[in-house]
Amino acid sequence: GEDVEQSLFLSVREGDSSVINCTYTDSSSTYLYWYKQEPGAGLQLLTYIFSNMDMKQDQRLTVLLNKKDKHLSLRIADTQTGDSAIYFCAESTPRNDMRFGAGTRLTVKP
Amino acid sequence: ETGVTQTPRHLVMGMTNKKSLKCEQHLGHNAMYWYKQSAKKPLELMFVYSLEERVENNSVPSRFSPECPNSSHLFLHLHTLQPEDSALYLCASSQDYKQAYEQYFGPGTRLTVT
Numbered sequence: 510g511e512d513v514e515q516s517l518f519l520s521v522r523e524g525d526s527s528v529i530n531c532t533y534t535d536s537s538s539t540y541l542y543w544y545k546q547e548p549g550a551g552l553q554l555l556t557y558i559f560s561n562m563d564m565k566q567d568q569r570l571t572v573l574l575n576k577k578d579k580h581l582s583l584r585i586a587d588t589q590t591g592d593s594a595i596y597f598c599a600e601s602t603p604r605n606d607m608r609f610g611a612g613t614r615l616t617v618k619p
Numbered sequence: 620e621t622g623v624t625q626t627p628r629h630l631v632m633g634m635t636n637k638k639s640l641k642c643e644q645h646l647g648h649n650a651m652y653w654y655k656q657s658a659k660k661p662l663e664l665m666f667v668y669s670l671e672e673r674v675e676n677n678s679v680p681s682r683f684s685p686e687c688p689n690s691s692h693l694f695l696h697l698h699t700l701q702p703e704d705s706a707l708y709l710c711a712s713s714q715d716y717k718q719a720y721e722q723y724f725g726p727g728t729r730l731t732v733t
């Protein structure tokens with residue numbers, strides 16, 4: 510498809526793991542990103558992965574990339590209420606275009 | 620101030636008004652961007668400036684007019700907007716246009732067109 514696709518909502522209990530999924534559009538995309546947007550704030554780059562990697566771990570965050578299926582996921586271990594936010598998946602193409610998904614609203618329930 | 624700042628944070632305007640959004644970056648970056656964020660839709664890139672020259676204009680209606688007087692400041696001039704233009708307008712900057720992946724975003728201006 511033409512759009513970077515993500516499900517719009519995800520709800521988890523505090524302490525559980527969250528997995529946010531994304532499918533992107535361009536198999537030649539060089540970087541894939543996850544951004545976090547808290548209420549009233551701009552987008553904050555959480556992590557990114559080069560297209561020649563299939564996994565990246567950074568503390569509670571694990572990014573998995575399946576290049577064949579153009580599928581990207583973000584796993585947040587031990588999710589906390591402070592993780593409640595909108596998470597955006599994005600890709601950058603060789604043309605240097607940045608393409609964003611519509612965002613997944615993560616709600617963490619106590 | 621550090622990072623990317625935007626003013627005003629909230630704006631309500633009528634369809635016949637003229638207003639401007641302002642973005643300022645304190646990071647010494649050379650590229651600046653305007654994005655439109657509408658609910659449940661992908662972020663839309665509107666304009667890109669690199670070293671004060673426009674490098675991208677993604678089919679944005681002429682009622683949106685960008686201005687980049689220097690590498691630290693970016694404006695978006697608005698006139699005769701439509702209700703569907705109501706959205707969050709985000710400004711971002713990166714060191715260079717070729718390093719678009721390292722974009723730093725401002726908090727956005729929430730625009731409501733009545």
